[in-house]
Amino acid sequence: MKPLGRFTENALELRKILQIIGKHCRSELGTKTLYGILPAQDRKQLDLRQALLRNVLRYREIEGDFPWDSRVVPVTVLLEEAKSSALMSGEDLVHVRNLIALATEVRNEIRRVQERFVELEQIGRRIRDFSEELVLLGVLDEEGFLYDHATLQLKEIRNRIDSLKATIRKTGQALLNDPATSNLLQDRVLSLRNGRFVVLVRAENISSYPGIAIDRSSSGNSFYVEPYRLAALNNRLSAALEEERQEVFRILRRITLKLLERETAISEAESALGSLDLVCAEAEMVERGGWHLPEISPSPGFRFRGLVHPLLGEKAVPIDIACGDDFSVLVVTGPNTGGKTVALKTVGVAVILSWMGLPISASEGSVVGEIDSVHVDVGDEQSIEQNLSTFSAHVKNIVSILRETGPGSLVLLDELGSGTDPQEGAALGIALLEAFREKGALVLATTHHNSIKTYALTTPGVETASMEFDPVSLKPTFALLMGIPGKSNALLIAERLGMPPSVIERARASLRGEDVSAEELIGQLQEKRAVLETEARNLAEERARLTAARQSLESRISRFEAAKEERLKEADRKAGKIVREAQEAARELLRSLEKSKTVPAAHQAISVKGRELEKIRNEAEIREEKRLERRSVKAEGIRLQPGDLVQMVDSSVKGIVESISGEKVTLVAGSFRMEVPMNRLKKAGDELPKTRPEISVKTIRPVGIPGSIMIRGMTVDEALPEVERYLDQAYRAGYDQVAVIHGRGTGTLRKAVQELLKSLSYVREYRLGEHGEGGYGVTIVTFSR
Structure with missing residues (x-):
């Protein structure tokens, strides 16, 4: 599609609509990408965009949300501004570090799952390796302040500064406590003014105190005075602080120049993260907003x-x-x-x-x-x-x-x-x-x-x-x-x-005949349409009632069949018990026969018991044959087509197959039409084999229990019951190992989860995720087996 004109965008209020999606972006990277998006140039580009969203939807359904860092901001503008000075502040360098660290984490995650979510490579291939840059930026703390170990020279300078400050404080404290001059002071506090340690002297005593006034207090009642005994030490401190400033400047410039060499790669990583942020916002619209891809x-x-x-x-x-x-x-x-x-x-x-x-x-x-x-x-x-x-x-x-x-x-x-x-x-x-x-x-x-x-x-x-x-x-x-x-x-x-009303009537009278006829014709069409729609609604409601009645009847039949099967099983159990008791009675008669001389009476008793056993055995065999017949039909299935003569299993009812829909068969039997499950039918006249079907048993993992649980963003009170419930289900489902995704955050949620794991008897061990498993944001749990 060609780019849109400004008039079209404004007329359709496109910006306002994009803002609805933009509210679901997690950073400025996503909104920047959204507001810069253009229609796809061709079908191939459009197919790629849709395929990426479908992959992200599947990923979120299976794996949860992508790694993210709320601190990330666009950095390409910072790099552009640094080109002229070749120097970035420590704070700006931390912004760059946050971005490339997140990009690296996303890249690693995409590599982990790329075989299952191939379209994510659209994002992954745009992120390069930043391991060297991350090491280089590791010398900065979260506020952008250089650690002492950034270089050996910086460490030596800062050690010297700390030593000088300690000496100045010791000397200054002695001055504050000196009886000869302490009564001239406003208060006994050593202050830092313009990079130099000073004392506060009352204005009326300024000429009496041995030192140089370098500033006046805001009230005007006192002066900041550098004592003569501190002047040399202050000079040495100022020189050391200047050395530190020069060394910090040198380190920051070296890091800046290195990053400017990777400007293109960093810009591409920022673009990739923006695309990911946007497509996740799109996924939110599909999952929660009810939007769909056409x-x-x-x-x-x-x-x-x-x-x-x-x-x-x-x-x-x-x-x-x-x-x-x-x-x-x-x-x-x-x-x-x-x-x-x-x-x-x-x-x-x-x-x-x-x-x-x-x-x-x-x-x-x-x-x-x-x-x-x-x-x-x-x-x-x-x-x-x-x-x-x-x-x-x-x-x-x-x-x-x-x-x-x-x-x-x-x-x-x-x-x-x-x-x-x-x-x-x-x-x-x-x-x-x-x-x-x-x-x-x-x-x-x-x-x-x-x-x-x-x-x-x-x-x-x-x-x-x-x-x-x-x-x-x-x-x-x-x-x-x-x-x-x-x-x-x-x-x-x-x-x-x-x-x-008079004006309305005059207007109606002024209408031309053909206009009135056209309007009346349209009105009649609309009235007829309304009648047809009412009839259609009534028919739909009646169809819904009939469907509900049929489903209720089928449910009752199913429950009846289950109860019948259970009664037959109970009868078999009782018959088996009777047979066992009869066999024991027969054995007892034989033993009595050996000891008794009344042989005819014994033979008569055995004959009676034998007839009872035969009757019970016959009834059990008939029930077993019917059960085997039903199982055989269910296990082997039959191929039916409209017009076939069939008989219901466990019934003498026969009928003609009218139609087949999936596993449901519409059967016409006399004046009745009914819908019957296919596994309850057999072809009329066919003899089904009475051999027992082979039954294979295997352990399967219940559907719907994933290999991980996402609790990031929950409170401890919300998360712990969910985690315990999930672990119990996963253990019973046969998992050996699962993951609890709690995010990095402050560590409160991670500690609470691990305290819970200690109390569960079926948990053998747990550990934090390794590189590629989610790192500190994931706890891997291994069950006892």
Whole structure:
């Protein structure tokens, strides 16, 4: 897509919409990248942007958030300013260190997961190795002050300074306590003034104190005096401090020059972090804001589902709108304040955001085609400086759009044909639509002119839509109705707003016959549509009730089958017990037979027990055969097609297969039609093998328990219950090792987690993450097995 013009950006309020996404950026790097983003130049670039966002969404779902440091700020401007002086302050150098340290951490993380998230390499390959620079910048503390060990010379100078200060303080303390002069002092405190140690002497005693006055107090009642005994020591201290200043200057310049050699790499790393910050903000819009990435079609056009304008928030009414498949021009009509202009702007915004590779405030399944450029004529562009009327400003803008459009262009025209004589305006509007069609452009236009509505209804390749108006409340609903023209309802709105009835009636009488007929025809169409929509809603509600009833019945059948299976198992258990008891009784009879001489009586008893056993065995075998039959059907499955004769397992019910949907079969049995799970059916007449199916058992890890838990940003009270619950689940799921991601921060959360780990009996050991595992921001937990 070509770059947008300033007028298009302003007319669509694009900056305000980008600010919505910008609120989710974590640093100025992200917002800077966002406000500098341009539409993708071609489909390849757009596909790369979308693929990166999808990868980041998957990463966040599996791994949590990316490493980040809230202290990072843009540093390219600091490097640019340092070119003239070749010197950066310690504070600015710390900013550079923070940025390249974060870039290094992000680079390492991307390398760790690059095989699973290949598109992250779009960011990772832009970050170079900064290990030397990080070592070089390691001589600075967080405030930008050089550590003593920065160089041997700096260490020696600072040691000398510390020694001199100690000597001066000792000597000064002796002066403060000297009885000969202490009574001349304002107070007994040794102060530092202009880099020299001094005492505070009362003004009336200044001529009596042995020293040199170097400053006066703000009250004027005393002087800062350098005692003669401290002068030489102060001179030596001043010389040492100057040496320190020169050495610090030399070190900072050396570091600055080294960083300027890597300016390009640092700038690229800053850009990569900005891209990451932005794409994470986009992910937030998808995860929490309900925005979605549209599909990209190779042909020009768009089809949006549930589209809303981002600036309207929750009060926005979603619309479904399309253009480009069967028609290239869409004319939107309807009442004033009914939402036509908003619909126009919403489409323009959605198309532009889509080609920027950003998510849009629409439902899943929305599609955007290859649109080459976007042109807008929206609102009152009257120019006082150019002495142009509203109509003239519109015409001038449209003439410019006509010159620039071609195949694949999207043109948005608000209030087509307005601002001049209605007949001439309508004729010009129709001619413009034809001109844009000839150029192969897509056009979305709003209008009140009946002539343009008629043109849209009667011209192939042109479609009409309208903003719905409630004739009862006399208010717009802001819903868009594709394929139906709309009434302007100007007289109804005027009447609702208090226009006298006499004026309304006179206006109705003044309307031409054809205008009245067109408006009445449109009104009838809308009434019929409302009736059809009511019927459709009723049918949908009835279908929902039937679906709920069917699901309830299926649930009851399932529960009945489970209860039946359990009762059969219980019967088998009881039968087994009876068999065992009968066998024991038989053995007891045999033992009695050996001792008894009443053989006939014993044989009779054995015969009775034998018949009982046989009956029990037969009943158990029948139940087992049925159970095996059911299991065999479930394990092996059957291939069915409409028209097959089938029988329900465990039932004599037979029927004909009417249709198959997944694992559900619609069965016609006599006058009944029912939906039955496929695993409860067998082909009628088929003999199923009665061999027991082989059953393999393996331990599986429960779905949904990840290998890590993210608690960064929680309080200790919030985090500990979550961590303990997660560790218990992970241990029972069979994990040997998991990670608790608590972030670096102040270390409070890390310490609390590790105290918890000490108390858990199933935790064998724990440690901080190593390089590539998250470092101090992660605790690795190993379970006892």
